[in-house]
Each structure stands twice: as structure tokens, then as C-alpha cells.
Amino acid sequence: MEQPITEQSNPLSSNIDVASSEEIVQILYACDLEIFHGWKNSQGIKDKGLIEKIENLAKKISNVIEKPGGGIVISGCGTSGRIAFLTARTFNCYLKSKGKEECFQYIIAGDDKALFTSIELAEDDPVVGAEKLNQVCKEKASVVYIGVTCGLSAPFVAGQLDLCLSQPEKYTPVLIGFNPVELARNLDIEKWDKTFLQVAQNLEIAEKQQKAFILNPVIGPEPITGSSRMKSGTTTRILLEVLSLFAIQKDIKLSIEELMSMYESVCNCVYKQSHHLGSLIDLAGASLNSGGNIYYLGCEGFGLMAMIDASECPPTYGASFHDIRGFVNGGFSALNNNDGDLSNSGSQYQISVEDFEREILPAITSDDLVVLLGEDIFQRSSKSLLDLPCKKAYVSFQWDQTSTSSTCVEFGLAFSIALNAPLMDRISPDCKFLVIQLLEEVSLKWVVNSLSTGAHILKGKVCQNIMIDVKVSNSKLFHRAVGIVQNYSSLSHEESCHCLLKSIYDTDILTEEQTSAPVVSHINAASQKLMVVPVAILIAKLSCSIKSAKEMISCQPVLRKVLMNYVN
Ligand code: S6P
Numbered sequence: 001m002e003q004p005i006t007e008q009s010n011p012l013s014s015n016i017d018v019a020s021s022e023e024i025v026q027i028l029y030a031c032d033l034e035i036f037h038g039w040k041n042s043q044g045i046k047d048k049g050l051i052e053k054i055e056n057l058a059k060k061i062s063n064v065i066e067k068p069g070g071g072i073v074i075s076g077c078g079t080s081g082r083i084a085f086l087t088a089r090t091f092n093c094y095l096k097s098k099g100k101e102e103c104f105q106y107i108i109a110g111d112d113k114a115l116f117t118s119i120e121l122a123e124d125d126p127v128v129g130a131e132k133l134n135q136v137c138k139e140k141a142s143v144v145y146i147g148v149t150c151g152l153s154a155p156f157v158a159g160q161l162d163l164c165l166s167q168p169e170k171y172t173p174v175l176i177g178f179n180p181v182e183l184a185r186n187l188d189i190e191k192w193d194k195t196f197l198q199v200a201q202n203l204e205i206a207e208k209q210q211k212a213f214i215l216n217p218v219i220g221p222e223p224i225t226g227s228s229r230m231k232s233g234t235t236t237r238i239l240l241e242v243l244s245l246f247a248i249q250k251d252i253k254l255s256i257e258e259l260m261s262m263y264e265s266v267c268n269c270v271y272k273q274s275h276h277l278g279s280l281i282d283l284a285g286a287s288l289n290s291g292g293n294i295y296y297l298g299c300e301g302f303g304l305m306a307m308i309d310a311s312e313c314p315p316t317y318g319a320s321f322h323d324i325r326g327f328v329n330g331g332f333s334a335l336n337n338n339d340g341d342l343s344n345s346g347s348q349y350q351i352s353v354e355d356f357e358r359e360i361l362p363a364i365t366s367d368d369l370v371v372l373l374g375e376d377i378f379q380r381s382s383k384s385l386l387d388l389p390c391k392k393a394y395v396s397f398q399w400d401q402t403s404t405s406s407t408c409v410e411f412g413l414a415f416s417i418a419l420n421a422p423l424m425d426r427i428s429p430d431c432k433f434l435v436i437q438l439l440e441e442v443s444l445k446w447v448v449n450s451l452s453t454g455a456h457i458l459k460g461k462v463c464q465n466i467m468i469d470v471k472v473s474n475s476k477l478f479h480r481a482v483g484i485v486q487n488y489s490s491l492s493h494e495e496s497c498h499c500l501l502k503s504i505y506d507t508d509i510l511t512e513e514q515t516s517a518p519v520v521s522h523i524n525a526a527s528q529k530l531m532v533v534p535v536a537i538l539i540a541k542l543s544c545s546i547k548s549a550k551e552m553i554s555c556q557p558v559l560r561k562v563l564m565n566y567v568n
Pocket residue numbers: 076077078079080123148149150151152153154226227228229230312315316476
């Protein structure tokens with residue numbers, strides 16, 4: 001069976017683990033360009049058929065929200081839910097500023113705590129997904145529902161799409177993801193009677209009857225295999241923003257294609273700074289490798305974007321939540337989120353710059369790195385950091401064409417990225433400000449994604465382009481882990497699965513009960529264990545016992561090196 005494109009390894013990044021920091025940035029750039037230029041025979045987001053669908057869907061949304069009782073709901077799990085939140089927040093703010101009704105709503109699996117921490121298991125429940133959608137829409141007469149699942153795999157979203165298909169008079173379902181429908185996940189969903197593929201196929205039938213939309217451009221595999229927070233997250237943002245903008249602003253004076261090329265243009269501007277970005281990765285990698293922490297500070301969308309990048313490091317790299325943290329000026333008061341202020345729920349939810357100043361600043365050390373993102377936070381916070389022992393970096397954006405240069409010599413690494421989007425002058429004054437904000441925020445996403453990815457590569461978390469220490473915390477990750485074990489061994493799928501189970505259950509001999517248990521039991525058993533997948537790979541590759549696999553890893557955590565010693 002062909003692997004979904006979102007789970008494949010990207011040949012462009014197969015040596016990212018041994019690249020220099022500047023080369024890492026260039027590899028990320030090459031992978032991101034596939035968003036705009038396509039992959040193999042696909043056209044990426046500039047595909048004519050896709051653009052036509054976006055045009056029609058924007059008209060549909062616009063019709064629905066103009067009528068009383070109409071609304072738009074964007075939903076997803078993990079990064080997809082976080083991007084749903086950011087989009088709803090941005091466009092509601094804009095509508096409010098124009099004195100219009102705020103008609104965007106978001107749903108994230110695991111509720112708002114999942115905006116800042118990983119609640120991966122919530123992704124697996126289609127019934128809760130449908131209940132949440134029902135709840136959010138109970139007062140609504142007509143809804144455009146956009147379910148985002150990059151891999152076309154999340155059961156939570158499947159449950160919601162299925163609900164929409166059963167009530168066509170109320171819902172217009174939209175699926176956003178980055179695989180062809182035939183590669184949607186075709187695995188049983190616990191306590192449910194359909195697979196994701198079946199739901200997607202029903203959606204295809206509805207699409208032919210003009211009752212649904214599937215936006216699934218192929219944009220190529222992720223630079224770090226399966227890490228959909230990167231290219232897929234960025235493309236989700238671009239698609240949602242373009243759609244939303246065209247739905248609420250008829251007078252934009254640009255075509256969809258032209259707006260998309262503005263995103264491409266700022267992408268080029270950001271990555272042109274591979275030298276500065278490489279230096280940023282070096283600083284960040286040095287912090288993590290010396291046991292220090294990285295702190296992002298920003299205002300509004302910059303702070304939120306950075307906070308989201310930080311919150312994705314624990315599930316992606318098995319990082320601790322202290323390793324990289326993001327803080328936003330004003331904390332929850334800047335969020336406009338569904339569940340309100342969560343700062344009393346634990347230190348993970350203390351997200352304001354004020355929390356940072358109170359809890360972290362007094363004990364900051366020379367191993368830590370503070371990154372100021374944007375001019376607003378620089379004005380607010382740079383002076384108080386100047387005399388502190390920590391490493392410091394400052395990244396900002398500018399739109400005039402003076403060259404990108406270091407802007408503040410006393411501040412360690414400081415640079416401003418000159419952005420440029422050729423058609424800006426054509427945009428109506430009414431939405432120019434919003435477009436600038438969107439382009440700067442996506443640029444910021446490229447900066448922080450490069451920083452956190454590069455830093456973890458320097459920390460040895462990636463082997464070739466695969467993050468091998470994946471946490472087995474939901475069914476997608478369980479199946480990905482089996483695939484990783486199989487990829488590194490010459491074993492069959494079933495044998496690889498058994499090696500993973502041996503590692504999860506910490507045994508050389510599996511019982512019948514263990515092999516026949518449902519995936520959710522494996523996930524629960526794996527939840528407290530470290531290095532589950534690397535241990536499974538060693539058992540698979542070297543046919544050794546669990547005990548000796550663990551001993552090898554404790555002497556040498558870099559798997560490529562362990563294998564080089566044992567395999568000829
Ligand atoms: C991926 C990220 C995950 C995914 C989540 C949803 O880098 O860590 O949290 O966003 O698993 O995936 P999908 O395919 O349904 O959008």
C-alpha cells in the first residue's frame with residue numbers, strides 16, 4: 001500500500017541531520033517551495049482546479065455568513081486546531097474593527113488546553129468530535145464547516161464531517177488536507193463504524209453534487225518526516241486566510257492566484273536570510289545542548305505563533321515543556337479564546353510576558369536564550385534584558401527595501417528581514433493592513449519553525465530526516481512508529497509491530513493478551529516510557545534483548561552511531 005504523502009520521507013532533506021545550520025535553513029526552504037511549485041506531477045497551491053474551488057467556496061461562505069444564523073466553524077487536532085484558532089481570532093478581530101458581526105468559530109480537539117500543550121489522544125475520538133460540533137452550532141441555521149486534517153486521518157474530524165454529511169440542509173462540509181483522497185487513512189477507528197477513507201469518499205460524492213468541498217493540494221512530504229506542523233501547517237494557514245479574506249472582503253482588487261504569489265514572495269524574502277537564520281539556530285542549539293532553555297517573547301499574532309511553535313516541540317521531539325516556551329504580551333487578554341483565562345491551571349498555561357518576567361527572568365542563566373519577535377516587544381522588553389547573562393536575539397520585519405542588516409549591536413544577534421510583496425500597492429487600503437499582518441505572521445512562522453527544528457537537529461533528535469524518538473501518544477503516532485521500525489529494519493509490518501510492542505511492554509516475550517490488545521491500550525502503556533521507538537529499532541535491527549538495547553542507548557543516544565558500531 002502506498003504511504004500517504006504527508007508520512008513519506010522527503011528526499012530533499014535526507015541529510016538534514018548532518019547539515020550545517022545554514023544548510024538546514026536552505027533545505028527547509030527547498031521543501032517549503034514545494035508548497036508553491038508542487039511535488040512530482042502536482043501543482044501545489046497554485047493548481048487551477050484548487051483555485052477555482054477556493055473561489056466557489058469563498059462565495060458560499062460569504063452567502064452563508066451574510067444571512068442571520070449563518071456561521072463558519074474551523075476545526076482540527078494539534079497544529080491544525082491551533083491554526084483554526086489563529087484564523088478565527090484574526091478574522092473576528094478584523095470584522096469587529098469594521099463594526100461587523102464576528103462569525104468565525106474554532107474547535108480544537110482537547111479544548112483550549114490543547115492550544116498550548118499536546119493532548120494527542122483527543123484526536124482519536126470521532127464521537128466527541130461530532131458532539132463538539134453539534135454543541136458549537138446548536139443555535140445556527142446554516143454553517144460552513146471546515147475540518148482540517150493534514151494527513152486525512154484524524155478520527156475527531158471524521159466524526160464531524162460525517163455529522164455534516166448527515167445534515168446537508170444545515171452544513172456545508174469542507175475537508176482540508178494534503179493527500180489525495182485514495183491515500184486517506186483506511187484503518188478501523190475504535191468504537192466507530194467507518195474509516196477516514198470511507199468518510200472522505202462519501203464527501204467526494206457530495207462534492208460532485210456541489211454539497212461539499214475537498215481542498216487537498218499535494219505539497220510534498222515534510223522536511224522532518226510526518227511533522228505536519230511545518231509545511232502542512234503553513235499551507236493550512238495560507239488556504240484558510242485566502243478563503244476567509246475572499247469570503248469577507250469582496251473589494252480586495254487581487255486574484256486568489258496573485259494573493260498566493262505574495263505568500264511565495266515573502267517566503268523567498270525570509271529564506272534569503274539563511275545566514276542570519278543559521279546563526280539563530282546555532283544560538284538555539286547551543287542553549288539546548290548546554291541544558292538551557294529558549295524563550296520566545298512577542299506581541300499579539302507574533303507571540304501566539306511563537307507560543308504555538310514552542311508547544312509543538314514536546315510531541316514532535318519528545319522535548320520537555322521547559323525546553324522552548326513562548327510568551328505573549330498580555331497573556332490571555334490577547335487571546336480571545338473559547339475557554340478564557342487558563343493561567344490558574346498550571347505553569348504550562350502561564351503564557352504572558354508578565355509571567356515570564358516574574359517567574360523566569362530572576363533565575364535566567366547564560367545557557368538560556370531569549371528571542372524577541374517583532375518591534376513592539378523589542379520596544380517593551382529589550383532594555384530590561386540588556387544586562388542579564390542570557391543569550392539574546394531579536395528578529396523583526398520591515399517593508400521598505402533597505403537591505404536587511406543587524407539593527408542593534410548591543411543585543412547579541414539582531415536582524416530585520418526585508419519583506420516585499422510586489423502587488424501590495426494594488427490592495428484596497430481597507431484590507432492592506434490585514435494582508436500585511438497575515439504575511440508577517442506567516443513569515444514569523446517560517447522563522448520560529450526553522451529555529452526550533454534546527455535546534456533539535458543540533459541536539460541529535462533527528463536521524464536522516466526522521467524524528468525517531470516519537471511519542472506513541474495516539475493512533476496516528478502508533479502507526480507511524482511501526483513504520484519507522486520497519487523502515488530501519490528489514491522486517492515485515494507485523495514483525496515490526498511486535499518489536500514496538502516488546503519495547504512498549506518492556507518484555508522479550510509478548511503475551512497473547514498484549515498482542516491482541518487494542519491500540520489504545522498500547523498508547524496507555526507507552527505513555528510513561530522513554531525512548532520506546534529507538535529501543536524497538538535496535539531490537540528489530542540487532543535481534544537483541546530489551547535489556548541490551550536499553551544499555552546501548554544509555555551509552556550512546558545517537559542511533560545512527562549505535563548502528564554504525566554494530567551493523568557492517
Ligand atoms: C504535527 C503535530 C500534530 C498534528 C496533529 C493533527 O507536527 O505535532 O499535533 O498537528 O496530529 O494532524 P492532522 O494530520 O490531523 O492535521
